[in-house]
Amino acid sequence: xxxxxxxxxxxxxxKPDGTLDIDLTSGKYLKLWQGPxxxxxxxxxxxxxxxxxxxxxxxQTHVGYLHRGFEKLMERRTYxxxxxxxxxxxxxxxxxxxxxxAAAVEELSGITAPRRADWIRTLILEMxxxxxxxxxLGGQAGSLGMGVIGxxxxxxxxxxxxxxxxxxxxxxxxxxxxxxxxRDGLPExxxxxxxxxxxxxxxxxxxxxxxxxxxxxFKKRAVGLGYIDPALIEPYGVTGPTARAAGVAKDVRxxxxxxxxxxxxxxxxxxxxxxxxxxxxxxRRDVLLSIDLxxxxxxxxxxxxxxxxxxxxxxxxxxxxxxxxxxxxCSRGEYGYYIxxxxxxxxxxxxxxxxxxxxxxxxxxxxxxxxxIADVAGLMVSLHTYPPExxx
Amino acid sequence: xxxxxxxxxxxxxKNLFRDPVTINDPxxxxxxxxxxxxFHKNDVKKCIGCGTCETICQNGAIDMVPVDGIAAKEGDxxxxxxxxxxxCCWCALCVDVCMTKSLTxxxxxxxxxxxxxxxxxxxxxxxxxxxxxxxGYTRPDAHRLTPxxxxxxxxxxxxxxxxxxxxxxxxYSVDEARKEADRCVSCGLCVATCPAHMAIPDYIxxxxxxxxxxxxxLLYDTNPxxxxxxxxxxxxxxxxxxxxxxxDPIAIRWLKRHIADQVPLDKYRAIVGxxxxxxxxxxxxxxxxxxxxxxxxxxxxxxxxxxxxxALPAAGGMMRYGIPEYRLPYPDLDKDIAFVKELGVKITxxxxxxxxxxxxxxxxKFDALFISTGLHLGRSTKxxxxxHPKVFQSIDLxxxxxxxxDIYCPEQAIVIGGGNVAMDxxxxxxxxxxxxxxxxxxxxxxxxxxxxxxxDREEIVESREEGVVLxxxxxxxxxxxxxxxxxxxxxxxCLSVFDENGRFAPRFDQSDEIAISGAMVVESIGQGxxxxxxxxxxxxxxxxxxxxxxxxxxxxxxxxxxxxxxxxVQGPDVIHGIANGHAAAVGIDIYLRGKxxx
Numbered sequence: 001x002x003x004x005x006x007x008x009x010x011x012x013x014x015k016p017d018g019t020l021d022i023d024l025t026s027g028k029y030l031k032l033w034q035g036p037x038x039x040x041x042x043x044x045x046x047x048x049x050x051x052x053x054x055x056x057x058x059x060q061t062h063v064g065y066l067h068r069g070f071e072k073l074m075e076r077r078t079y080x081x082x083x084x085x086x087x088x089x090x091x092x093x094x095x096x097x098x099x100x101x102a103a104a105v106e107e108l109s110g111i112t113a114p115r116r117a118d119w120i121r122t123l124i125l126e127m128x129x130x131x132x133x134x135x136x137l138g139g140q141a142g143s144l145g146m147g148v149i150g151x152x153x154x155x156x157x158x159x160x161x162x163x164x165x166x167x168x169x170x171x172x173x174x175x176x177x178x179x180x181x182x183r184d185g186l187p188e189x190x191x192x193x194x195x196x197x198x199x200x201x202x203x204x205x206x207x208x209x210x211x212x213x214x215x216x217x218f219k220k221r222a223v224g225l226g227y228i229d230p231a232l233i234e235p236y237g238v239t240g241p242t243a244r245a246a247g248v249a250k251d252v253r254x255x256x257x258x259x260x261x262x263x264x265x266x267x268x269x270x271x272x273x274x275x276x277x278x279x280x281x282x283x284r285r286d287v288l289l290s291i292d293l294x295x296x297x298x299x300x301x302x303x304x305x306x307x308x309x310x311x312x313x314x315x316x317x318x319x320x321x322x323x324x325x326x327x328x329x330c331s332r333g334e335y336g337y338y339i340x341x342x343x344x345x346x347x348x349x350x351x352x353x354x355x356x357x358x359x360x361x362x363x364x365x366x367x368x369x370x371x372x373i374a375d376v377a378g379l380m381v382s383l384h385t386y387p388p389e390x391x392x
Numbered sequence: 393x394x395x396x397x398x399x400x401x402x403x404x405x406k407n408l409f410r411d412p413v414t415i416n417d418p419x420x421x422x423x424x425x426x427x428x429x430x431f432h433k434n435d436v437k438k439c440i441g442c443g444t445c446e447t448i449c450q451n452g453a454i455d456m457v458p459v460d461g462i463a464a465k466e467g468d469x470x471x472x473x474x475x476x477x478x479x480c481c482w483c484a485l486c487v488d489v490c491m492t493k494s495l496t497x498x499x500x501x502x503x504x505x506x507x508x509x510x511x512x513x514x515x516x517x518x519x520x521x522x523x524x525x526x527x528g529y530t531r532p533d534a535h536r537l538t539p540x541x542x543x544x545x546x547x548x549x550x551x552x553x554x555x556x557x558x559x560x561x562x563x564y565s566v567d568e569a570r571k572e573a574d575r576c577v578s579c580g581l582c583v584a585t586c587p588a589h590m591a592i593p594d595y596i597x598x599x600x601x602x603x604x605x606x607x608x609x610l611l612y613d614t615n616p617x618x619x620x621x622x623x624x625x626x627x628x629x630x631x632x633x634x635x636x637x638x639x640d641p642i643a644i645r646w647l648k649r650h651i652a653d654q655v656p657l658d659k660y661r662a663i664v665g666x667x668x669x670x671x672x673x674x675x676x677x678x679x680x681x682x683x684x685x686x687x688x689x690x691x692x693x694x695x696x697x698x699x700x701x702x703a704l705p706a707a708g709g710m711m712r713y714g715i716p717e718y719r720l721p722y723p724d725l726d727k728d729i730a731f732v733k734e735l736g737v738k739i740t741x742x743x744x745x746x747x748x749x750x751x752x753x754x755x756x757k758f759d760a761l762f763i764s765t766g767l768h769l770g771r772s773t774k775x776x777x778x779x780h781p782k783v784f785q786s787i788d789l790x791x792x793x794x795x796x797x798d799i800y801c802p803e804q805a806i807v808i809g810g811g812n813v814a815m816d817x818x819x820x821x822x823x824x825x826x827x828x829x830x831x832x833x834x835x836x837x838x839x840x841x842x843x844x845x846x847x848d849r850e851e852i853v854e855s856r857e858e859g860v861v862l863x864x865x866x867x868x869x870x871x872x873x874x875x876x877x878x879x880x881x882x883x884x885x886c887l888s889v890f891d892e893n894g895r896f897a898p899r900f901d902q903s904d905e906i907a908i909s910g911a912m913v914v915e916s917i918g919q920g921x922x923x924x925x926x927x928x929x930x931x932x933x934x935x936x937x938x939x940x941x942x943x944x945x946x947x948x949x950x951x952x953x954x955x956x957x958x959x960x961v962q963g964p965d966v967i968h969g970i971a972n973g974h975a976a977a978v979g980i981d982i983y984l985r986g987k988x989x990x
Contacts, residue, residue, distance in 0.1 A: 077450050078450075080448065080485065080537065081448065081450035081485075082450075083483070083485070084450060084451075084481050084483030084485065085450065148404055151412075151413075155413050162425075165424065165425045165428060166425040166426070166427070168427075169425065169427040169428050169429040169484070169529050170428070170429055170482065173481070173482075175429075175482075175483045175484070183488075183532065183535055184427065184532045184535065187425075187426065187427070207403065207404070210400045210401070210403040210404075211400065211401050211403060211404045214394075214396050214397050214400035214401070215397055215400060215401045216393055216397040216398050216401075217401070219393075219397055306534065307532075307534060307535070308534065308535055308536065310539070311537070312539070312574050313537070313538045313539060313574045313575055313576070313577070314448070314489065314537040314538065315444065315447055315448060315489070315537075315538065315577055315578065316574070316578070316597070316600065318600075
């Protein structure tokens with residue numbers, strides 16, 4: 001089998017100031033724009049590639065295609081009015097925004113959400129994690145040439161959306177976790193239908209394992225692609241499965257326990273090779289972990305008790321002066337909300353810390369060097385970034 | 393490279409003869425889940441147009457719009473939410489915050505229309521196919537975004553209060569008031585209903601902010617007697633409060649009192665402001681009740697010289713001589729009156745117009761007159777025995793108690809009447825009896841059954857707690873007398889008070905008679921006015937309507953210089969008097985400025 005071996009001699013030399021010596025008029029280099037539409041559903045983001053032959057020698061990321069100014073919008077909305085906005089910051093995985101925002105407002109206001117609400121919040125976050133991974137698996141496989149995986153995972157993701165619909169009343173933007181608690185309890189028979197869905201996902205994951213992970217073509221393209229040196233994890237702020245695949249067992253659920261995670265039995269999934277294949281495998285096993293967590297949650301959660309804490313009148317809810325940072329482990333890493341309250345009815349500043357910003361800009365620009373053009377999409381997806389969240 | 397990695401991908405071939413999901417499970421219309429947040433529904437009959445949905449909507453998707461066939465009335469703005477689906481994000485905060493639970497969502501999510509404007513409609517008014525959908529999102533009962541329970545007001549227990557005339561309610565602490573103020577949704581239905589149109593949501597917001605100076609200024613914009621109204625107002629505002637539909641109404645009256653209680657009198661002038669420069673015009677006000685004081689206050693603010701003529705030894709009218717001290721302590725009344733005086737209003741006491749000074753004299757000395765002499769004549773039941781000296785009028789007795797007279801009060805007393813004045817005298821007698829005899833012996837009877845008694849609910853509850861025996865639904869037929877003694881009264885069951893047209897026409901069941909014993913009977917079935925101070929020629933010139941002087945919107949009678957207000961025109965209650973006085977002051981100012989320009 002003919003293997004592609006890059007010819008290292010073609011790399012541009014560095015000028016004394018550190019920039020690359022690229023002369024576009026030489027005919028040796030070519031500017032190539034990838035995006036903003038990408039194969040592999042990463043959202044809208046553009047890569048300005050400088051290629052030499054079919055190898056990337058330089059990359060500049062361009063974001064802004066999805067900028068909606070949420071952080072600024074929130075400064076002009078009351079605390080309750082921010083609640084329907086936050087989920088839109090990250091389309092494929094909206095619930096972490098709802099949780100982090102709600103928990104931050106609760107902490108600043110000195111409110112504790114009822115325990116039962118915490119269980120339901122955890123349930124929703126794990127359901128959302130599975131959904132996000134389903135989208136990722138389809139994207140990862142698709143970007144490396146396997147269309148069928150996405151069809152399977154999209155189908156089971158749809159089943160999970162049905163569960164979301166009956167629990168929260170909506171499929172994509174659930175708007176269910178609000179400051180003070182959650183809107184409602186589980187509908188009747190939910191556990192049974194959830195178990196059916198989980199079984200379906202497990203069965204699909206088996207197929208995915210056979211077709212994608214035990215696959216010479218996928219391995220050939222993904223093994224070794226986008227290797228992240230574990231030494232880069234800290235300086236680049238890498239979190240989540242991307243870090244865990246490098247053997248760094250970072251997991252907010254364990255490191256900074258929140259909601260009911262201390263009561264659940266689990267160990268973070270890790271890998272060691274730190275390449276695209278390992279990251280995909282860590283995520284695949286994370287799906288299985290989430291399925292296990294969902295079963296634990298449904299078995300342990302209380303079925304009665306309040307769902308909302310006593311909150312002030314939301315129409316003029318003034319949050320006391322203060323600031324806080326609330327974090328949670330989303331499917332891509334650490335998700336956090338930093339909120340500054342000035343004692344008025346509006347947040348003074350909301351900063352959303354999404355893992356996509358660190359992974360998709362600085363990290364990608366480094367990893368992409370020397371990568372073959374055909375593997376750029378696969379590399380991008382392997383970092384599992386969602387551009388809507390880069391541009392809050 | 394393992395051999396398995398070559399072979400394993402071929403496992404996908406097991407699906408080769410399986411139909412795809414889209415064929416197994418083709419696109420079919422299915423309803424949304426039972427709590428799906430689909431298109432809005434609104435029960436327009438239940439909706440009160442309070443607009444909290446519009447307030448909370450962060451997309452600006454909701455506009456409150458007038459609707460054919462729904463008129464504005466007390467407690468209903470007449471507006472209904474129109475929703476723009478180009479903006480709606482289906483967050484359902486409007487449903488969560490709806491005060492009446494009228495706004496809900498169907499589980500319908502499919503709607504195709506070529507006309508973009510069709511997607512902006514008024515649920516419940518513009519008929520839609522999902523109007524009758526049974527499923528969809530409604531606010532779960534336990535899910536509340538606004539606190540529904542009123543903050544409890546500390547008050548004296550029945551055993552403590554019956555022994556004295558100390559004020560029953562203790563007022564809110566700053567923290568309690570802030571919590572209560574937090575419940576307000578600022579819809580403004582109360583403003584429309586309040587006769588004085590006080591800026592209620594605004595002064596409640598001032599309490600939330602702890603800004604009592606702003607609060608006091610807002611109160612004085614429309615009401616110069618906040619201490620009084622904060623205690624004894626009939627609080628029509630609370631009866632229309634949007635919050636009452638799914639909880640207790642906001643304690644608007646107590647909050648008003650809280651503001652006035654927080655600010656000492658010596659700061660009033662700096663906060664509310666001094667009077668305008670003098671205009672040189674003089675206005676006389678007859679009667680120092682709420683209407684008179686209100687008119688005097690606003691006229692003085694406008695720079696006119698005002699003098700009030702009051703027949704009794706102290707100002708306040710019914711607020712002092714009608715309302716018992718346990719409901720309205722005199723120092724609080726005095727505080728309000730003191731600020732009216734501080735603005736330069738002169739109050740001449742013990743001067744009865746028509747006797748000590750004639751109206752004609754006033755007419756000559758002053759540029760305009762405002763009469764607000766109130767309803768100080770009691771009405772009699774005129775049943776046999778009603779002319780006996782031990783049969784009293786409640787209004788006379790209450791006045792004599794305030795004047796400090798020792799009134800006749802036997803161990804057993806009978807009160808006839810079901811209004812607040814009847815409650816006042818019954819509870820006053822109960823207090824005097826407790827002092828004299830150590831026990832309460834008051835029986836109160838009225839035509840109305842308890843559900844339609846005109847007295848406030850809290851008066852009924854509290855008088856019962858204090859030991860007053862209530863016998864609603866009876867009308868008197870005869871007062872039994874024995875020489876100079878009253879021995880009791882006979883009553884028959886009242887079947888209905890009003891006829892089909894709502895006119896007063898009581899029907900009785902003569903066979904159901906009861907006898908109540910008591911050595912004293914107090915009649916409290918309404919009051920009348922005494923306008924005998926008006927000279928005959930004026931009486932002829934003034935147009936009366938149903939026994940009351942007819943006035944225009946500025947409370948001007950048919951004489952250009954004579955204005956009238958208070959209980960003789962509208963009411964009877966304090967807040968109408970205050971509103972009348974304010975409106976008349978504006979009218980008199982226009983009249984006097986017109987004269988100045990001439």
